[in-house]
Amino acid sequence: MISGAAAVWNALPVLQRRMILSLAVAIGLANIAQPYPDLAPLQHGPTIALLIAAPWLLRRWPLSNGATGCIWLFLLLHTLGARWIYSYVPYDDWARALVGHDLSWLLGTSRNGYDRLVHFAFGALLTMPLAQSAHRFGGLRHGWSLAFALAAVGLGSALYEIFEWLLTLLAAGETADYYNGQQGDVWDAQKDMAAAQLGSLIAMIALLRHRR
Incomplete structure (x- = not known):
């Protein structure tokens, strides 16, 4: 299972992998000293689920780097807003x-x-x-x-x-x-x-x- 996940990950374009990793870092930073911990799961939960599924989704339905970048930028904006609800x-x-x-x-x-x-x-x-x-x-x-x-x-x-x-x-x-x-x-x-x-x-x- 781990080798299969690694194969899916390695099959993605380098730029898309960097986008996924940078979004994961942004979510982590957004939850440091979280000012609204009771609402954080509602705000960040769907983004984390999408982040985990992203390699498989992009492997099954590949998008261009430009289209993937649009999704990445939207999720970054959401992650910033989610920190302060x-x-x-x-x-x-x-x-x-x-x-x-x-x-x-x-x-x-x-x-x-x-x-x-x-x-x-x-x-x-x-x-x-x-x-x-x-x-x-x-x-x-x-x-x-x-x-x-x-x-x-x-x-x-x-x-x-x-x-x-x-x-x-x-x-x-x-x-x-x-x-x-x-x-x-x-x-x-x-x-x-x-x-x-x-x-x-x-x-x-x-x-x-x-x-x-």
């Missing part, structure tokens, strides 16, 4: 240290917007891998593969928001509120889905222009 990512502190002003002041908002950024990145970064998978393994033409990716992003966003809603019903109130990160916005789910679809649409247009 998204609602408390201290980007304002980082901005003040660098330029003397916080981003919320520059943007005129009091809401922590990191979660909205990652929803946008979900659409922008996963459109290429989804389209490539639909083209390579589903036999779809280039245009139809992009349309599939746009629809898949919408479906994925909706399913995730339904999962958050179910969590709200099943989990303790405070735990659910922290995980969902609505921050008092009753339209948070709709805005998150819109951000993901906007990101996917921009990526689709960019990929169409690149192909031409």
Whole structure:
């Protein structure tokens, strides 16, 4: 079994192996002195499961380094947000240290917007891998593969928001509120889905222009 796993690992392109290893390091660093240990398993658990399965998935359904890099970058953004359960990512502190002003002041908002950024990145970064998978393994033409990716992003966003809603019903109130990160916005789910679809649409247009 170990030799089989080693064979799968060694069969991957070097760059993809480096991506997997660097993501594992990022997850480890994100859990040092974890500020929200009760929610860490919910936040990082799916990423760890995907990380473990990644060599077999990429061996069975190989993607280009570019498509794999898009997934890698999205998971890095998620891992950073997961450390502070998204609602408390201290980007304002980082901005003040660098330029003397916080981003919320520059943007005129009091809401922590990191979660909205990652929803946008979900659409922008996963459109290429989804389209490539639909083209390579589903036999779809280039245009139809992009349309599939746009629809898949919408479906994925909706399913995730339904999962958050179910969590709200099943989990303790405070735990659910922290995980969902609505921050008092009753339209948070709709805005998150819109951000993901906007990101996917921009990526689709960019990929169409690149192909031409």
